[in-house]
Amino acid sequence: MEPAADDAACRVEVLRSIDFLPESVWHQLAPPDDPMWSRAVFAAMEDGAIGPDSYAYLVVRRGPRTEAVLPLALFRNLRLDDIVGPHERQFLVPVRKLAPRLLRVPMLFCGNFLGQGHVLTSRPLTDEVSRLLVDGVLRFARTERLCTVVFKDFAPADLNPLRTALSSAGFFPAQSMPDTELPLSAASFDEYVEQLPAKxxxxxxxxxxxxxxxxxLRMETVEDFRPLVPQMLGLYRQVMDRADQRLDVLDAGFLTALAASPGPDRRLVACFDGEHGDRLVAFLLCLFSGSGATGARIGLDYTLAHEARLYHNVHYAAIHLALDAGCHHIRFAQTAYTPKVELGCQLLPQSYAITHLRPLPRAVLRRLLPAALAAARTQALGPHLPARATRSPSRPDQKGAPSACPE
Known part of the structure; x- marks a missing residue:
């Protein structure tokens, strides 16, 4: 007689594509209200060239049942000067000229490369499954010669079940940039605006x-945005050229695959300029799942952006869409905190868990990296750090929101 699933020993497998993971398992385990965990997003990441060299999925099974799934993103040569802030980048210019190979780091990211980190599971992680996940990640990193391992952008509640296993394996925590989430309780966009504080x-x-x-100028909602991808990329590059960090950069492959994916869970807020050939001048890529929405990536024509307040208005259009869809919240990116706080967003704390496979580099990283990340975080959050960075997401408070800064 075969043992029941609950009595069977767990085993760890590595799948090299989301295609090898049944859709039914993904839908059962993925967060239902986080559109960045849509299967279509992960399939589009595999179709595109947005940064990682490849992807994998660490799967813990007990008998026929899937206990947990952890997505992995593999970088053979991650460019450090693309992911540090502008101040640190200045000091790396001589290194890039004299010894560029020193700035190439093999790294393994665990979680969602484009969104908040989770371990996909249908029930609380047990100590056994947590240990198997962490051990499996380190074994995979050694096999792939990826010396630095990062659990990326995990909320405290998602990281807590893993903390004992991570600490035992030599991981150390460091705060990452908070996520931005706007709770939606208004019945309409006009009511949302009316509920904002005075300023x-x-x-x-x-x-x-x-x-x-x-x-x-006119705003439209576009479901099949494949014909717009070339224009989108031009506007997106304008934004990325001004970005402090460029860990991921969306490309035509990703956007085209996402636009072609089945289902009504992705829409493009698109702003067109009818006076100049009906050209696209701004967009916000919006994703929907259950009661959640995400304004995932933005593109702007900076010759018009400030004068016409394009940044703010594509966000207003996204909020309008989310309200019409009955969403309870919409999330935006980990950037431009001042205008997002003014929109009414809360800042949700997130953390990394980091290690290096070799003891000496691990000790150096443990000594230097948390302080460097904390300094970059403080600089990015500015006045929002003490008042909002640790506020509970269940207690929205929009009082005292500062005015928006220019895009």
């Missing part, structure tokens, strides 16, 4: 008026 409400109305003062 953000005045700014929102001013931003809407300045957009309306350009009669050639």
């Amino acid at each position: 953000p409400r005045r700014n929102a109305r001013s931003n809407l008026r300045k957009f309306a003062a350009h009669p050639g």
Whole structure:
């Protein structure tokens, strides 16, 4: 007689593509209200060339049942000067000129490369499964010669079940940039604006008026945005050229695959300029799942962005869409915290867990990296750090939100 699934020993497998993981298992385990965990997003990542060299999925099974799934993103030669801040990048210029190989680091990211980190599981992780996951990650990293291992952007509740196993394996924690989430309780966009505190409400109305003062501009919602991908990439590059960090850069393969994926869970907020050939001047890629929405990536024409308040208005359009879809919240990216706080977003704390396979580099990283990441985080958050970075996501508080800064 074969043992029941609950009595069977766990085993760890590595799958080299999401195609080898049944759709039914993914839908059973993935967070239902986080669209960045849509299977279509992971399939599009594999089709694109957004940064990682390849992907894998660490799977823990007990008998026929899948206990947990942890996505992995593999970098053979991650460029350090692409992921540090502008201040640190200045010091790396001589190294890049004289010894560029020193800036190439083999690294393994665990979790969702484009979103918040989770271990996919249908029930709380046991100590056994947590230990098997961490041991499996390190064994895979050694096999692939990826010396630095990072559990990326995990919320405290998602990292807590892994902490004992991670600490025993030599991982150390470091705070990452918080996520931005806007709770949606209003019945309409007008009600959302009315609920904002006085100064953000005045700014929102001013931003809407300045957009309306350009009669050639119009907002549309586009479901099949494949014909727009070339224009999207041009606007997206303008944003990335101004970005402090470039860990991931979306490409035509990713965007085309996502646009072609089945289902109504992705839409493009698109702003067109009818007075200049009906060209695309701004977009916000929006994803939907259950009661959650995400404004995933943005593109802007900076010759018009400030004058017409394009940044703010594509976000307003995304909020409008999410309200119409009955979503309870919408998340935005880990950037531009001042305007997002003014929108009413809360800052949700996230953390890394980091290690190196060799003891000496691990000790150096443990000594230097948390302080460097904390300094970069403090600089990015500015005035929002003490008041909002540790606020509970279940207690929204929009009082005292500062005014939006220019894009």
